[in-house]
Amino acid sequence: MTFTLGRDGKEITVTPNVTQSYDEDTATLTFTKVTMDMDGEYKCVAENSAGTTETVAKVTVEGNNFISHYSIEIVYSFYRDTNK
DSSP, rough: EEEEEETEEOOOOOOOOEEEEESSSSSEEEHHHEEGGGGGEEEEEEETTEEEEEEEEEEHHHHOEEEEEEEEEEEEEOOOTTOO
């Protein structure tokens, strides 16, 4: 299975504060040192031999311009067709 993670229609850039991790059927997007500009619609597209599916998470950041003591983790899990 392959994953593509994006925000507001653009692929996400990995930085020290934005990381991505994957296992067989799960993609995780983690933010540390959350800032106001991290608002947006985050999409994960998963693809395998059975086809493609996607899911979306809407993130809204409220408060100060820099919220260093909060982190956000978005976990996308997809079920694998074990009959194939």
